[in-house]
Amino acid sequence: xxxxxxxxxxxxxxxxxxxxxxxxxxxxxxxxxxxxxxxxxxxxxxxxxxxxxxxxxxxxxxxxxxxxxxxxxxxxxxxxxxxxxxxxxxxxxxxxxxxxxxxxxxxxxxxxxxxxxxxxxxxxxxxxxxxxxxxxxxxxxxxxxxxxxxxxxxxxxxxxxxxxxxxxxxxxxxxxxxxxxxxxxxxxxxxxxxxxxxxxxxxxxxxxxxxxxxxxxxxxxxxxxxxxxxxxxxxxxxxxxxxxxxxxxxxxxxxxxxxxxxxxxxxxxxxxxxxxxxxxxxxxxxxxxxxxxxxxxxxxxxxxxxxxx
Amino acid sequence: xxxxxxxxxxxxxxxxxxxxxxxxxxxxxxxxxxxxxxxxxxxxxxxxxxxxxxxxxxxxxxxxxxxxxxxxxxxxxxxxxxxxxxxxxxxxxxxxxxxxxxxxxxxxxxxxxxxxxxxxxxxxxxxxxxxxxxxxxxxxxxxxxxxxxxxxxxxxxxxxxxxxxxxxxxxxxxxxxxxxxxxxxxxxxxxxxxxxxxxxxxxxxxxxxxxxxxxxxxxxxxxxxxxxxxxxxxxxxxxxxxxxxxxxxxxxxxxxxxxxxxxxxxxxxxxxxxxxxxxxxxxxxxxxxxxxxxxxxxxxxxxxxxxxx
Numbered sequence: 001x002x003x004x005x006x007x008x009x010x011x012x013x014x015x016x017x018x019x020x021x022x023x024x025x026x027x028x029x030x031x032x033x034x035x036x037x038x039x040x041x042x043x044x045x046x047x048x049x050x051x052x053x054x055x056x057x058x059x060x061x062x063x064x065x066x067x068x069x070x071x072x073x074x075x076x077x078x079x080x081x082x083x084x085x086x087x088x089x090x091x092x093x094x095x096x097x098x099x100x101x102x103x104x105x106x107x108x109x110x111x112x113x114x115x116x117x118x119x120x121x122x123x124x125x126x127x128x129x130x131x132x133x134x135x136x137x138x139x140x141x142x143x144x145x146x147x148x149x150x151x152x153x154x155x156x157x158x159x160x161x162x163x164x165x166x167x168x169x170x171x172x173x174x175x176x177x178x179x180x181x182x183x184x185x186x187x188x189x190x191x192x193x194x195x196x197x198x199x200x201x202x203x204x205x206x207x208x209x210x211x212x213x214x215x216x217x218x219x220x221x222x223x224x225x226x227x228x229x230x231x232x233x234x235x236x237x238x239x240x241x242x243x244x245x246x247x248x249x250x251x252x253x254x255x256x257x258x259x260x261x262x263x264x265x266x267x268x269x270x271x272x273x274x275x276x277x278x279x280x281x282x283x284x285x286x287x288x289x290x291x292x293x294x295x296x297x298x299x300x301x302x303x304x305x306x307x308x309x
Numbered sequence: 310x311x312x313x314x315x316x317x318x319x320x321x322x323x324x325x326x327x328x329x330x331x332x333x334x335x336x337x338x339x340x341x342x343x344x345x346x347x348x349x350x351x352x353x354x355x356x357x358x359x360x361x362x363x364x365x366x367x368x369x370x371x372x373x374x375x376x377x378x379x380x381x382x383x384x385x386x387x388x389x390x391x392x393x394x395x396x397x398x399x400x401x402x403x404x405x406x407x408x409x410x411x412x413x414x415x416x417x418x419x420x421x422x423x424x425x426x427x428x429x430x431x432x433x434x435x436x437x438x439x440x441x442x443x444x445x446x447x448x449x450x451x452x453x454x455x456x457x458x459x460x461x462x463x464x465x466x467x468x469x470x471x472x473x474x475x476x477x478x479x480x481x482x483x484x485x486x487x488x489x490x491x492x493x494x495x496x497x498x499x500x501x502x503x504x505x506x507x508x509x510x511x512x513x514x515x516x517x518x519x520x521x522x523x524x525x526x527x528x529x530x531x532x533x534x535x536x537x538x539x540x541x542x543x544x545x546x547x548x549x550x551x552x553x554x555x556x557x558x559x560x561x562x563x564x565x566x567x568x569x570x571x572x573x574x575x576x577x578x579x580x581x582x583x584x585x586x587x588x589x590x591x592x593x594x595x596x597x598x599x600x601x602x603x604x605x606x607x608x609x610x611x612x613x614x615x616x617x618x
Contacts, residue, residue, distance in 0.1 A: 044411045045354070045418060075386050081408030085433035087415065095404040099390030102353045106396065109354060124394035 011200020015193030016058035021295025038141035038203035046101035139174030320509020324502030325367035330604025347450035347512035355410035448483030
């Protein structure tokens with residue numbers, strides 16, 4: 001088998017920003033993004049895939065970078081009227097964003113797979129890089145808290161990630177899609193984006209056949225922890241409660257363990273990481289220029305290591 | 310049984326305008342609007358009830374009177390993005406309007422009846438006058454054309470009402486709701502709004518138990534034909550092809566036949582109407598003042614005839 005592909009594993013915002021940089025530097029026929037769908041939910045009767053949407057919108061340059069979710073120039077008229085009717089408003093769907101969920105739901109009802117639906121949505125947004133849902137089946141990321149078990153978005157958004165997480169688990173016996181397995185089989189290099197390892201990457205790794213396919217290929221992770229802090233998300237608290245460790249790039253390295261062959265961390269966070277190949281650089285991506293610069297440094301590093309040509 | 314109610318039978322726009330006037334003059338506990346649901350359709354996976362929505366929005370003073378459908382101040386962002394995805398755009402749903410269909414669909418899925426759903430939506434819009442869907446079951450108005458059979462909205466909107474109508478029929482064995490039958494049992498006066506008799510009123514009349522309940526009560530129709538012309542709708546052509554007659558108030562009277570005891574028509578259209586009680590007045594309703602004035606004249610006329618107090 002000719003291994004020619006860069007396969008990128010990702011959750012939402014942080015992961016999508018690096019994907020944006022990679023997509024500018026790697027030809028669309030050599031890059032695939034495998035995206036977490038454990039956060040998917042049915043809201044207002046519509047199938048919403050938060051991480052897929054963030055990835056699509058980011059690659060299409062229509063994501064709202066300031067707000068961190070949804071579409072730029074978005075309006076919220078439907079939401080305002082749903083509130084007027086006393087309907088559920090804890091999860092905000094914008095008017096343009098609604099079109100994505102409406103079409104996804106419609107096509108799924110017509111029998112198309114989530115993979116095919118995502119391909120069609122990407123075509124509509126003129127995104128050339130393949131975005132592959134990790135599974136066409138439901139795999140729900142569940143959060144056990146002291147007060148009970150919540151779906152991930154309920155915990156994150158409705159509960160504002162406040163209830164301490166006792167356990168993360170995945171409901172359903174989802175399988176990786178054949179596209180995902182084929183991409184991994186053709187992978188020359190796997191990059192794990194700066195996403196939450198517990199709730200964004202683990203759902204992908206937990207699918208049968210994924211971990212074993214990562215054994216024969218260089219796997220490079222980008223740390224989502226920078227100088228002891230996570231971006232906006234709940235990762236720092238999760239490292240403490242679930243990992244029983246401090247939030248650090250080293251903790252991320254330990255979490256992935258033998259899966260990793262190399263790591264990219266923030267400059268200054270290199271110490272004590274038990275890997276020979278560690279690159280310290282600027283990893284915060286506030287602008288598209290940052291995304292592109294980090295992607296370029298990562299690819300250079302991969303070339304130096306012989307992982308990529 | 311004490312007959313105290315004014316029961317109003319209606320389709321969409323024209324009917325809703327007169328309802329707006331009646332609702333200002335008749336107390337909410339003496340007025341019920343029974344509304345056609347034969348035009349209902351599932352669009353973008355959502356249950357859309359065009360005539361119920363027009364009635365609700367009109368009574369709530371949030372209808373777009375200029376455009377003739379939908380909400381005032383409406384935006385169409387979701388529609389624009391559905392088009393971007395190559396989705397169906399022949400039936401325009403506005404962003405605020407979407408909230409109505411989202412909540413209706415959600416509540417119906419949860420097991421609420423269309424009657425109950427409509428009550429909740431009206432509560433959200435602070436509409437006090439009871440709006441009663443004619444049925445909680447699907448009764449689809451079908452249009453036979455030379456090119457095949459179409460659902461009503463497909464024929465009206467997608468085909469712009471251009472294919473000549475060979476037959477109108479109603480798919481499904483829908484029953485009137487108990488609320489509709491109870492309203493008719495309590496009716497002191499039934500008013501048939503200036504709606505299309507074939508596709509707006511006939512679906513109501515065709516429900517088992519409705520016609521027989523109209524026999525013992527004064528029934529006053531307002532002509533939707535004014536000086537030989539219908540408003541924007543397809544009624545004039547239907548009178549010619551289906552009724553094999555010319556578009557006139559007289560043809561409307563003939564269509565309803567013995568069902569009617571009185572009629573309100575445009576001044577000058579009174580002649581040859583085979584009813585003793587005919588009022589000629591200004592029936593065009595371009596503004597809310599017109600709606601109120603027509604409602605007031607109609608009620609005076611009903612009082613003169615001994616139909617109303």
